[in-house]
Amino acid sequence: MSMKHPVVAVTGSSGAGTSTVKLAFEHMFLREGVTPCVIEGDSFHRFDRAQMRARLEEARARGGYLSHFSAEANHFDRIEATFRQYGEDGSGQRRRYLHSEEEAAVFNQEPGTFTPWEDIPPNTDILFYEGLHGAVVNGTVNAARYADLKIGVVPIVNLEWIQKIHRDTAQRGYSAEAVTETILGRMPDYIKYILPQFSRTDINFQRVPTVDTSNPFIARDIPSPDESFVVIRFRDPKAFDVDFPYLLSMLHDSFISRRNTMVVPGGKMGLAMEVILAPILDNMIERSRRLREL
Secondary structure: OOOOOOEEEEEOOOOOOHHHHHHHHHHHHHHHOOOEEEEEHHHHEOOOHHHHHHHHHHHHHOOOOOOOOOHHHEOHHHHHHHHHHHHHHOOOEEOOEEOOHHHHHHOOOOOOEEOOOEEOOOOOOEEEEEEOOOOOEEOOEEOHHHOOEEEEEOOOHHHHHHHHHHHHHHOOOOOHHHHHHHHHHOHHHHHHHHHHHHHOOOEEEEEEEOOOOOOHHHOOOOOOHHHEEEEEEEOOHHHHOOOHHHHHHHOOOOEEEEOOEEEEEHHHHHHHHHHHHHHHHHHHHHHHHHHHHO
16 A cells, blocks of 8 residues: 555446446546546456457367456456556556457557557556456455555446346347356356455445346346445445545435445435545545655
8 A cells, every 4th residue: 555656446347337436536536636547457358359259268168167357367466566566656557458449449459459568657646447356366466455445336236237238238239148148157256356355445335226126137227326225335434534424414315324334325326426535535645745745
């Protein structure tokens, strides 16, 4: 962990909704004049799209499965090294994974490929990671210990599956059968590599629908924010001076369900993130700038 060069890691599985947290941080960065170094978790995949497809076919031929959740498909050591190096002196390297034709065209590359590794720009205020493995611990690798603020985005699993099925069929052209096969095949890796991270995160945002999601594979639409609650769990409220009475006054119709847990209406999820995270971000940035000036 580093007070001079802070690292924020937002982690959640594919389709979980980490982009909502990313958008909240973008608003805060813009409003507070913060210059972030943004790191995409997909950039630490070990294989590009074509290579991953070939490796998956090889695994299937052996009666197994390979997923983007696993250690075999990712550079966990580089995630740890990036967090550690940035925390030490604000430097490091990053690259991008080009998901779409539009992204790839900017770099004159094929979609599903990586840009070359490049140095992180100098004089950034904070490293912001968003992806699958922001709090990963595996063998000798412990990326979690180098993140100053770890945030988990964890909808209940049926909702997560509904979101993934709808996103991958509507935006990425996969069939519902193919997405279902992916969900089933990667379940062991989900349990081994993804779930344990949410015991290490400082704050978890878990969306819980108030409509029937008992069979996610036949759901015709994604429950709307107004058809949900968001359960927000603080691992140690004192660590970030969480002021529950203030939060309750700012987030109407919210309530405390446990000593370290509050519940807010789903439609207020974005607002809740900004109300909760803005003071934490301000303190981190103010402290880091003061230390760098010294």
